[in-house]
Amino acid sequence: MPVILAPQDYDRWLDPTAQTLSLLDFLKPYAADDLEAYAVSKMVNNPRFDIPQCLEPI
Numbered sequence: 456m457p458v459i460l461a462p463q464d465y466d467r468w469l470d471p472t473a474q475t476l477s478l479l480d481f482l483k484p485y486a487a488d489d490l491e492a493y494a495v496s497k498m499v500n501n502p503r504f505d506i507p508q509c510l511e512p513i
Contacts, residue, residue, distance in 0.1 A: 459490075
């Protein structure tokens, strides 16, 4: 799973002077309650479509 950051954590994650050990607390599963899953069009898998409708729930 990729790292998912809250907006308030962006600066800390991108800080080039940050110590690796101080960033380890970001490497944990993201809270499922904060995620939303929904079906999208098959256009998502087609590079010919770069339109907002690709991400609309169906």
